[in-house]
Amino acid sequence: MELKFSVIDISLLELHFKLNPDFKFNNDQKIEIKSQISINFKRNRNMVTVIVSVNSGDSSQPFIFNLAVEGMFKFNKIPTGKEQLEKLVHINCASIIFPYIRETIADLTRRAGRPPFHLDPINFVNLYQEFKR
Numbered sequence: 001m002e003l004k005f006s007v008i009d010i011s012l013l014e015l016h017f018k019l020n021p022d023f024k025f026n027n028d029q030k031i032e033i034k035s036q037i038s039i040n041f042k043r044n045r046n047m048v049t050v051i052v053s054v055n056s057g058d059s060s061q062p063f064i065f066n067l068a069v070e071g072m073f074k075f076n077k078i079p080t081g082k083e084q085l086e087k088l089v090h091i092n093c094a095s096i097i098f099p100y101i102r103e104t105i106a107d108l109t110r111r112a113g114r115p116p117f118h119l120d121p122i123n124f125v126n127l128y129q130e131f132k133r
Contacts, residue, residue: 003079003088008072010100013051016066017108023062031117034058037127041089048073048085050093054101054119063112067104071097090128098122 035056042049053068073093079085098121106116 003075003077005073005075005092007096008047008074010069010071010097012067012100012104013070014053014066014068015104015108016064017112018064019112019114020059020062020064023060025062025114031062033061033117033119035119037122039090039094039127039131041093043078043085048075048078048089048093050089050097052094052097052101054105062114063109063117065105065108067101069097069101069104086131087128090131091124094127095122095124098124 033056035054038053038055040051040053042051050071050073051068052071053066055066056064058064071093073096079088102119106118109115109117
């Protein structure tokens with residue numbers, strides 16, 4: 001049986017954003033954000049809730065942010081094997097949620113009077129492989 005799923009809802013759970021007043025912005029300067037991403041999931045009645053959090057707390061960066069976005073997914077059949085489910089959640093579901101996180105950060109930085117900051121894309125396959133180590 002082919003696995004099919006749909007997105008039920010994507011919502012912002014938590015958001016903290018603060019400009020670093022000591023950071024000197026330079027238009028030619030490329031901003032690199034040291035961020036950490038974590039993926040948590042809850043399984044409930046043929047649905048999986050995935051929470052993707054991105055944290056950046058380095059005071060040498062132009063802004064500090066912490067946000068968590070939740071996606072709720074409905075499956076025709078949830079994989080029974082733990083590894084199959086983890087892989088689905090950490091790769092497929094998280095990669096669906098991540099563009100919403102990128103858009104939120106870009107909008108926040110723009111609203112803060114700075115050029116929109118776009119988080120770099122994430123290779124969720126590699127992130128999953130690191131998670132498994």
